Amino acid sequence: MEATAHIDFIAAAYAAAVIVVGVLVAWVTLDYRAQRRTLADLESQGFARRPSLRGDGAIGAATGTSKQPAKEQA
Amino acid sequence: MPLIDLANPSRFLKLADSTIPWLSGLTVLAFAFGIEQAMLAPEDYQQGATVKIMFLHVPSAWLGMLAWGVMTVAALGTLVWRHPLADVTAKAAAPIGAAFTLLCLITGSLWGRPEWGTYWVWDARLTSELILFLLYLAVIALWHTVDDPSRAARAAAILTLVGAIDLPIVKFSVDWWNTLHQGSSVFRIGGSTIDPSILTPLLTMAGAFTLLFVTLLVAAMRNEILRRRVRTLHLLQASAVS
Numbered sequence: 001m002e003a004t005a006h007i008d009f010i011a012a013a014y015a016a017a018v019i020v021v022g023v024l025v026a027w028v029t030l031d032y033r034a035q036r037r038t039l040a041d042l043e044s045q046g047f048a049r050r051p052s053l054r055g056d057g058a059i060g061a062a063t064g065t066s067k068q069p070a071k072e073q074a
Numbered sequence: 075m076p077l078i079d080l081a082n083p084s085r086f087l088k089l090a091d092s093t094i095p096w097l098s099g100l101t102v103l104a105f106a107f108g109i110e111q112a113m114l115a116p117e118d119y120q121q122g123a124t125v126k127i128m129f130l131h132v133p134s135a136w137l138g139m140l141a142w143g144v145m146t147v148a149a150l151g152t153l154v155w156r157h158p159l160a161d162v163t164a165k166a167a168a169p170i171g172a173a174f175t176l177l178c179l180i181t182g183s184l185w186g187r188p189e190w191g192t193y194w195v196w197d198a199r200l201t202s203e204l205i206l207f208l209l210y211l212a213v214i215a216l217w218h219t220v221d222d223p224s225r226a227a228r229a230a231a232i233l234t235l236v237g238a239i240d241l242p243i244v245k246f247s248v249d250w251w252n253t254l255h256q257g258s259s260v261f262r263i264g265g266s267t268i269d270p271s272i273l274t275p276l277l278t279m280a281g282a283f284t285l286l287f288v289t290l291l292v293a294a295m296r297n298e299i300l301r302r303r304v305r306t307l308h309l310l311q312a313s314a315v316s
Contacts, residue, residue: 006122006123006124006188007123009124009127009184009185009187009188010123010124010126010127010184012184013126013127013130013131013180013181013184013185014130016177016180016181016184017130017134017177017181020173020174020176020177020180021286023173024169024170024173024290025290027169027294028290028293028294028297029293031294031297031301032293032296032297032300035297035300035301035304036300038304039300039303039304039307042304042307042308042311043307045311047307047310047311047314048307
């Protein structure tokens with residue numbers, strides 16, 4: 001009897017958990033896709049973090065970078 | 075591979091790419107097992123069926139505190155060693171910790187209404203947990219307010235260290251003050267006061283939630299590293315145009 005009376009609170013708690021976890025999973029998944037897509041777009045335009053990987057000399061010349069790979073950054 | 079090598083963002087990305095599918099699979103399996111255990115658990119002699127809310131509430135509370143603990147260690151990494159992966163860890167952990175703290179507050183309220191007769195009381199445990207949630211929001215806002223990631227990291231690290239004062243207050247509030255919230259019943263001197271038929275599903279769900287936390291944290295850290303690479307390339311692009 002008690003369980004039936006409180007089942008709505010239990011269901012609401014589990015629904016809240018599904019929503020919160022769902023939002024977190026959607027956030028990391030969509031964010032990953034967006035970052036990957038933007039990174040691919042920029043790299044296809046010839047931009048790369050390491051000078052040795054850049055597509056053409058224009059960017060290297062513009063930034064005054066050498067052929068020495070840049071120190072690893074996050 | 076020595077552990078210190080993982081502090082290299084490129085190596086971390088490779089490791090994240092290979093481990094996230096396994097972590098995700100393990101998390102799903104752990105939740106399938108945990109939810110089955112939770113549904114089959116008997117009703118508590120006092121709480122009745124509402125004890126099933128505890129299988130969500132307690133792990134959420136633990137992870138809300140664990141995430142701030144992770145951020146505190148990362149804050150030391152930022153301020154002492156100025157390591158970029160420490161910044162990445164702190165920034166990635168904040169929204170996840172905020173979400174689990176919010177879930178703790180929601181499920182606690184939904185348990186409180188049938189058991190205490192109210193959704194909310196300004197009890198020391200509830201209030202300190204609400205403060206933890208507000209601290210998470212403040213750190214997230216700080217990350218988004220300062221444009222330069224390394225400056226934002228230092229500001230957020232200081233706030234994180236100050237906010238860490240709230241962790242022992244949350245934990246020991248039930249001992250220091252006379253609260254409506256029950257005292258510690260899982261990890262305590264003299265052993266748990268919970269019957270194994272309820273403790274087992276609780277710990278199983280806590281394991282599943284912890285796996286979820288680790289999976290989300292690794293994935294969010296990978297996203298943050300990629301975001302910083304995008305930022306670097308945007309700066310290169312801007313300098314090339316000008």
